[in-house]
Amino acid sequence: MGNNRRDFIKKTTAAAIGVSLTGGINVMSAKSYNNIIGANDRLNVAIAGLGRRLNAFKSPIGSKASNVRLSYLCDVMESQRLKALKGFREHIDYSPKLENDIRKVLDDKNVDVLINATPDHWHTPGSIMAMKAGKHVYVEKPCSHNMHENEQLVLAAKHFSKVVQMGNQQRSSGHTIEIIKEIHNGVIGKPYKAVAFYNNGRGKVPVQNSAAIPEGLDWDLWQGPAPRRNYTSETWNYNWHWYGWDYGTAEAGNNGTHELDVARWALQVDFPQHVYVEAEKRHFLDDGWEMYDDMEATFKFADNKVIKWDGKSRNSYSTYGGGRGTVIYGTEGSVFVDRGKYILYDRRGKVVKEYNSASKEAGNALGGGGDTSTQHVQNLFDTIRGKAKLTAPIDDASKSMAMVHYANIAFRIKNGFDVDDKTGKMYNREAMKLWSRTYEPGWEIKL
Secondary structure (H helix, E strand, C coil), X not given: CHHHHXXXXXXXXXXXXXXXXXXXXXXXXXXXXXXXXXXXXXXXXXXXXXXXXXXXXXXXXXCHHHCXXXXXXXXXXXXXXHHHHHHHCCCCCCCCEEECCHHHHHXXXXXXXXXXXXXXXHHHHHHHHHHHXXXXXXXXXXXXXXXXHHHHHHHXXXXXXXXXXXXXXXXXXXXXXXXXXXXXXXXXECEEEEEXXXXXXXXXXXXXXXXXXXXXXXXXXXXXXXXXXXXXXXXXXXXXXXXXXXXXXXXXXXXXXXXXXXXXXXXXXXXXXXXXXXEECCCCCCCCCCCCCEEEEEEECHHHCEEEEEEECECCCCCCCCCEEEEEEECCEEEEECCCEEEEEECCCXXXXXXXXXXXXXXXXXXXXXXXXXXXXXXXXXXXXXXXXXXXXXXXXXXXXXXXXXXXXXXXXXXXXXXXXXXXXXXXXXXXXXXXXXXXXXXXXXX
């Protein structure tokens, strides 16, 4: 039964992504597919990284309609594993295995899907390791830590013929899909500009100090691909986002990925031609935050289209009428869209249509999850089975991710630059030095 199930998944996956395992045409019909039920259709899922995004996966995994089995809960922190197991007891009536080392999880040939919710520096390395081991991947945003990883992740998905979805879950939001389609059909004329925004009132971050490794933490494995260093206080938990560039991708990667993706989707653009950034750390100057906490980035595209990113990590002033979202401007009107609603305006600013979706997707608060996340994960499962197409395929999602990397690089070199909008390469030597990163020996990205 095990081999039959895996053969079935391989065949339907090949059909979903347009690849034939034999070089011929896969002619499995939807009717034939629907005749196969039960264990053959079941997906064994492992989750690596059991932090604040875990809530996003409880509903889609616990749903009987998903027909999946949670095989592993994996995290380098023992307390996270135990907490996750307790949290899942409300959603499943069995106990998955608890594992510290993702490599042991990937060695299990019965695992079909990896949900990669580890810290940013693990996203691409862990996902490529999973594909090499024959797994499909749901990788949380940001899908990559740098442009080299961004490129390699796309190549790996093609090379290993795997279904890879990034966690930009608004791509599976019904009301967002609806209004983007209307924009593409001309409801606001020609869209020419989008402003993606996020504001939050994050407080002080502790200054890092040398400390003993917390009990139960595998610090060496937590670092993974990053260069080794001694442990400092507060690092392993959420604040790694703000402690330098070895682990995180700052607020643009942490939250901007979502709104920048919607903006690019609405304007139907790929790589920009020019990037300019004004950013700085402006709050709590004596605390441990090492990134910018205020950024305005401008991306200029072909056909005179522009996307702006306005990210305020530690100032909650509601500039655009919400904590996060995207405003799209067109020659005949404008649209405001966020995770819960959209508002359509005519050129004079009069409301033409307002739609509230009643979505319960998490916004600015820590601890993600919600109905859109559930739909996004289920979209991955359905695509693996050949019943759907990805709403956020990695070859497209990576272009939104590139905008994050461009913004961060422009901040780090204190200079804007031009971009080859066909290849994504930057026309700036200093910028290209940051195309990749320094890896711990033995952890380099290799297909």
